[in-house]
Amino acid sequence: MSETAVRFERAAVRLGGQTVWSDVSLTVAPAEFVAVLGPNGAGKSTLIKAILGLLPLSAGTASVLGRRPGEANARIGYLPQRRTFDAGTRIRGLDLVQLGLDGARWGVPIPVGRDRKRTVTRVREAIELVGASAYARRPIGELSGGEQQRLLIAQALVRRPKLLLLDEPLDSLDLPNQAAVAALVQRICQEEQVAVLLVAHDVNPILSYLDGVIYFAGGRAAEGSPEQVITTETLSRLYGAPIEVLQASDGRLVVVGQPEAPFVHGDRHG
Amino acid sequence: MAEAATFQGLSWNPLTDLEQLFAYPFMVHALAAGTIVAVMGGVTGWFMVLRRQTFAGHTLSIIAFPGAAAASLAGLPLAVGYFGFCGLGALTLAGVAGTRKSLSAESAAIGSLQAFALALGFIFVSLYHGVLNSLDSLLFGTFLGITRGQVVVLLAVAAASVALVVGAARPLLFSSVDPDVARAAGVPVRLLGFGFLLVLGLSVAETSQITGALLVFALLVTPAATAHRITSRLGFGMALSVAIALAVTWLGLALAYFSVYPVGFYVTSLSFAVYLLVRFAQA
Numbered sequence: 001m002s003e004t005a006v007r008f009e010r011a012a013v014r015l016g017g018q019t020v021w022s023d024v025s026l027t028v029a030p031a032e033f034v035a036v037l038g039p040n041g042a043g044k045s046t047l048i049k050a051i052l053g054l055l056p057l058s059a060g061t062a063s064v065l066g067r068r069p070g071e072a073n074a075r076i077g078y079l080p081q082r083r084t085f086d087a088g089t090r091i092r093g094l095d096l097v098q099l100g101l102d103g104a105r106w107g108v109p110i111p112v113g114r115d116r117k118r119t120v121t122r123v124r125e126a127i128e129l130v131g132a133s134a135y136a137r138r139p140i141g142e143l144s145g146g147e148q149q150r151l152l153i154a155q156a157l158v159r160r161p162k163l164l165l166l167d168e169p170l171d172s173l174d175l176p177n178q179a180a181v182a183a184l185v186q187r188i189c190q191e192e193q194v195a196v197l198l199v200a201h202d203v204n205p206i207l208s209y210l211d212g213v214i215y216f217a218g219g220r221a222a223e224g225s226p227e228q229v230i231t232t233e234t235l236s237r238l239y240g241a242p243i244e245v246l247q248a249s250d251g252r253l254v255v256v257g258q259p260e261a262p263f264v265h266g267d268r269h270g
Numbered sequence: 271m272a273e274a275a276t277f278q279g280l281s282w283n284p285l286t287d288l289e290q291l292f293a294y295p296f297m298v299h300a301l302a303a304g305t306i307v308a309v310m311g312g313v314t315g316w317f318m319v320l321r322r323q324t325f326a327g328h329t330l331s332i333i334a335f336p337g338a339a340a341a342s343l344a345g346l347p348l349a350v351g352y353f354g355f356c357g358l359g360a361l362t363l364a365g366v367a368g369t370r371k372s373l374s375a376e377s378a379a380i381g382s383l384q385a386f387a388l389a390l391g392f393i394f395v396s397l398y399h400g401v402l403n404s405l406d407s408l409l410f411g412t413f414l415g416i417t418r419g420q421v422v423v424l425l426a427v428a429a430a431s432v433a434l435v436v437g438a439a440r441p442l443l444f445s446s447v448d449p450d451v452a453r454a455a456g457v458p459v460r461l462l463g464f465g466f467l468l469v470l471g472l473s474v475a476e477t478s479q480i481t482g483a484l485l486v487f488a489l490l491v492t493p494a495a496t497a498h499r500i501t502s503r504l505g506f507g508m509a510l511s512v513a514i515a516l517a518v519t520w521l522g523l524a525l526a527y528f529s530v531y532p533v534g535f536y537v538t539s540l541s542f543a544v545y546l547l548v549r550f551a552q553a
Binding site for chain 1 (some may be wrong): 322436437439440441443444447452454455456457498499502504505
């Protein structure tokens with residue numbers, strides 16, 4: 001039970017001849033809930049793809065659940081970026097969750113006997129875990145963004161992964177839903193003992209649930225607790241430019257002076 | 271016995287009429303071919319609608335037309351033209367769709383291919399000089415003159431295609447609704463997309479031989495679209511798609527037998543009627 005979920009040592013990734021980031025060292029412990037932050041294009045999704053082995057490292061080493069990237073994918077739950085299903089998608093949420101369990105299996109899809117029972121039970125458990133039982137039998141296209149996101153998390157969880165990679169799962173949600181999904185992820189993290197990497201645009205709605213953050217900027221990354229990383233000193237060093245982190249009276253963090261589009265601000269949806 | 275074998279027209283006695291339907295070998299062949307085509311169209315159509323590839327399917331059906339025309343021109347069996355052109359068309363579409371750079375570029379490319387196919391069909395028909403009096407049946411279908419050999423070929427191709435689709439049902443479904451996650455789970459998404467287009471091409475080639483190239487959609491899209499409207503359950507939806515395709519094919523063939531109008535018209539109108547009925551029932 002104690003193998004490190006993700007470990008990168010002085011890792012670098014190149015995409016189309018350009019270095020996305022380099023000299024990145026980070027460690028994610030089992031059952032740790034870590035947010036991946038940074039401006040657009042800083043390489044947050046690149047990290048997720050490198051962990052899945054979809055992008056090779058150009059330097060350094062990486063291990064994922066004790067294996068090389070790509071070799072442990074069966075024990076990783078993955079939720080890619082910006083996935084919503086429009087009203088025309090006539091698939092029940094239930095079936096989508098089940099695809100997470102047996103979607104890669106060939107053969108006639110008519111399960112019988114114990115196999116069938118096990119599948120049905122596990123799908124129901126995963127749906128109950130995310131609190132989606134009430135609407136899992138409706139076509140996924142008819143559900144709200146928050147409901148779809150819960151079912152997608154259930155799909156990622158249905159194989160009992162040890163590592164969950166969630167790429168911007170809060171992006172299309174309003175603020176109360178962002179906090180609710182973050183609370184759900186934190187609960188799953190503890191109950192199921194699964195490490196979670198969650199790529200987020202805005203740290204404020206989820207700040208209180210996190211164990212740590214990984215912050216990408218300027219081709220580098222900083223890792224630590226939110227209090228260590230989201231500071232004037234650390235971010236100025238990362239960006240190589242003067243950055244100021246202000247704390248509002250309600251605890252929200254505001255980052256001022258970053259060279260690219262703003263990313264950490266509490267009232268984007270308000 | 272001799273009496274039964276003479277065509278008497280619609281008697282309005284269901285038993286006599288049913289007996290008449292099966293009295294001639296050509297009609298038995300037509301019903302067998304229709305049944306095969308309906309099952310295959312129902313299954314592949316269900317996936318085609320789910321994958322939003324109706325435009326690709328439509329293009330393949332247009333490609334069936336020059337295929338058949340070229341076969342007539344070369345004096346080959348029509349089936350050779352249908353299968354050859356639809357197979358080649360599917361490979362071309364897979365090449366276009368495989369890149370998936372942008373959806374609008376993809377549909378523009380498919381549209382260009384479609385226009386070219388139609389032009390090719392008409393040039394073949396013109397080159398044929400003599401009156402190609404089967405032009406109507408190429409476009410709008412026929413159930414006359416289907417031989418036992420044709421039925422066997424239809425059955426073999428359909429059985430292989432349906433077996434492929436059913437055997438790959440889960441990965442195909444996964445890669446259709448959720449390609450990114452499917453890829454991460456080790457599903458060969460591109461290969462499946464490629465394989466499915468090929469099966470779709472074969473389906474179109476089969477269906478064209480009954481409904482004609484222009485009316486393939488009656489069996490490929492409409493029953494599937496109706497089934498998707500009625501239910502979002504997977505197995506039930508696919509079964510429903512097949513059931514609707516079978517019902518309209520059988521009824522369409524029977525109506526065509528007792529009248530002078532082409533079978534494609536009946537099959538299309540019937541499946542459209544079912545679709546409208548379901549739409550209005552749901553509204």
